Amino acid sequence: xxKHDHAHAHAHAHAHAHAHAHAHAHAxxNAHDNESEPVAGGAExxxxxxxxxxxxxxGNPNALLVREAEGLAPGRALDLGCGEGAxxxxxxxxxxxxxxxxxxxxxxxxxxxxxxxxxxxxLVDWQQHDFSQSFPEGEFxxxxxxxxxxxxxFPRERILRxxxxxxxxxxxxxxxxxxxxxxxxxxxxxxxxxxxPEEVLAQLELPEGSWEVLTAAEHVQAMTDxxxxxxxxxxxxxxxxxxx
Numbered sequence: 001x002x003k004h005d006h007a008h009a010h011a012h013a014h015a016h017a018h019a020h021a022h023a024h025a026h027a028x029x030n031a032h033d034n035e036s037e038p039v040a041g042g043a044e045x046x047x048x049x050x051x052x053x054x055x056x057x058x059g060n061p062n063a064l065l066v067r068e069a070e071g072l073a074p075g076r077a078l079d080l081g082c083g084e085g086a087x088x089x090x091x092x093x094x095x096x097x098x099x100x101x102x103x104x105x106x107x108x109x110x111x112x113x114x115x116x117x118x119x120x121x122x123l124v125d126w127q128q129h130d131f132s133q134s135f136p137e138g139e140f141x142x143x144x145x146x147x148x149x150x151x152x153x154f155p156r157e158r159i160l161r162x163x164x165x166x167x168x169x170x171x172x173x174x175x176x177x178x179x180x181x182x183x184x185x186x187x188x189x190x191x192x193x194x195x196x197p198e199e200v201l202a203q204l205e206l207p208e209g210s211w212e213v214l215t216a217a218e219h220v221q222a223m224t225d226x227x228x229x230x231x232x233x234x235x236x237x238x239x240x241x242x243x244x
Contacts, residue, residue, distance in 0.1 A: 178234070
C-alpha cells in the first residue's frame with residue numbers, strides 16, 4: 001500500500017528495520033509499462049509484494065515512533081499503513097486501542113496474526129483502506145504516519161491533512177519519513193525530494209493557534225545494508241499536538 005511515502009518508487013529493495021511495509025518495497029522496472037502488471041501502489045500490487053515471502057519487515061517497531069510515543073498516555077491510536085503490524089502491536093502492548101489500516105489484505109491478515117500471538121488482538125480494529133479513496137472514521141489521541149510512502153500518483157499531502165483532521169483535541173500527529181539515502185549509497189535516491197519536517201508542517205496547512213509543534217527534527221537511524229553490514233539512514237520526524 002502506499003504507506004511509505006509514496007515518495008515515489010524508492011529504489012531500495014533492502015528490507016530496513018522498519019515495520020512498515022509499503023514505503024520500502026521496490027517496484028519492478030516495468031511496473032508502469034506492462035499493462036498485465038498490477039498498478040504500482042494499488043491493493044493488488046501490495047498483496048503481491050507481501051505474498052513474496054512470509055515476512056518483509058523486521059518485526060520491530062519504528063524507532064522514531066518508540067522515541068516520540070513512549071511517554072504518551074495510552075488512548076485511541078490510528079496507525080496509517082500498518083504493514084505487518086509491528087507498530088500496532090507495540091502500541092497495543094502499551095495499552096493503546098488501535099485502528100490499524102493498510103491497503104493490503106495480505107498485510108492486514110499477517111498483522112492480525114502477529115497481534116494475536118502477542119496477546120493484544122482484542123485491542124486492534126483492522127481496516128483496509130486505500131487512503132486516496134477512503135479514510136478511517138473517528139477521532140484519535142495519536143495518529144501515526146510512519147513512512148507513508150508509495151508508488152505512482154499518491155496524494156500524500158492530502159492524506160496527511162486528512163490525518164491531522166482525525167486528531168482529537170489534545171492529541172498528537174506523528175509524521176515520520178526519510179530524509180535521504182542510506183550511508184552505503186547516499187546518492188541512490190538523489191533525484192527524489194524528501195520533505196523536511198518544516199516542509200511537511202507547511203503542507204499540513206494547520207490552523208494558526210490550534211497546534212503546537214513538539215518535534216521537528218532529523219535523526220540518524222542505525223540499520224544494516226543489503227549484505228547485513230552496519231549502516232545508517234537519515235529520517236525526519238514531525239510531532240504536533242492539537243491544542244484547540
